[in-house]
Amino acid sequence: xxxxxxxxxxxxxxxxHVELDRPWRWLAAGWRDLVAAPATSLGFGVVFALAxxxxxxxxxxxxxxxxxxxxxxxxxxxxxxxxxGFYEISRQRQAGRRAPLGQVFGAWRRNPSQIAxxxxxxxxxxxxxxxxxxxxxxxxxxxxxxxxxDKLLVExxxxxxxxxxxxxxxxxxxxxxxxxxxxxxxxxxxxxxKPEANVMEAxxxxxxxxxxxxxxxxxxxxxxxxxxAAGLVTLYLGLVVALPxxxxxxxxxxxxxxxxxxxxxxxxxx
Numbered sequence: 088x089x090x091x092x093x094x095x096x097x098x099x100x101x102x103x104h105v106e107l108d109r110p111w112r113w114l115a116a117g118w119r120d121l122v123a124a125p126a127t128s129l130g131f132g133v134v135f136a137l138a139x140x141x142x143x144x145x146x147x148x149x150x151x152x153x154x155x156x157x158x159x160x161x162x163x164x165x166x167x168x169x170x171x172g173f174y175e176i177s178r179q180r181q182a183g184r185r186a187p188l189g190q191v192f193g194a195w196r197r198n199p200s201q202i203a204x205x206x207x208x209x210x211x212x213x214x215x216x217x218x219x220x221x222x223x224x225x226x227x228x229x230x231x232x233x234x235x236x237d238k239l240l241v242e243x244x245x246x247x248x249x250x251x252x253x254x255x256x257x258x259x260x261x262x263x264x265x266x267x268x269x270x271x272x273x274x275x276x277x278x279x280x281k282p283e284a285n286v287m288e289a290x291x292x293x294x295x296x297x298x299x300x301x302x303x304x305x306x307x308x309x310x311x312x313x314x315x316a317a318g319l320v321t322l323y324l325g326l327v328v329a330l331p332x333x334x335x336x337x338x339x340x341x342x343x344x345x346x347x348x349x350x351x352x353x354x355x356x357x
Contacts, residue, residue, distance in 0.1 A: 128173065132326060
């Protein structure tokens, strides 16, 4: 448990090796943060749910309802950036303080340029995924032959002929999701926590944390997907709780995995 891998760009930091069941502790710690600041946390969750409705309405208005599923999956891509407020709530609570609402909304100001760069990177990944998803639909159905929304679910998921499409689309999405998870698992919490950190350092730290804890991080990634999916299948209502919970838990994952000398004892409090 104390075996550590040095982070080259910041020699004072180290990546801890954790047990497979550690993500459950991150979720428990995240839940405690949510309960300690329910109004702010759930308020952010409501904003995310409303964003989901706006995205869906926009796709229908643009005549591309078949992109609803890929774009709602975008919550997994932009989630780490959108969750900066949750990180600040957890950061302040871990320090024994209560974060004022203005400070929560302005959490990005702790490291504005680098957090913005990371947000742009995640946005570009989301745009790329949307384009790839559209291309996959066009290759499968043909240009101009995409089924209407009332037939989309049946023809996409319930027809034997759609199996190759599902396999290929899922494989492409999984590769992109794994890449995004690797670079963002702890990078933005690190940028919030350490104003002196930069994007390249944060991404390198995130990748190292994932590689050093493949099994635990695979479980954590799966839990993130499951909780987010549960929020989506409830017509975004579940996101009100799921996203704050994941956001708070991600902070504790970062503090557990990325250790600095002055914070070496904090993981034991989780």
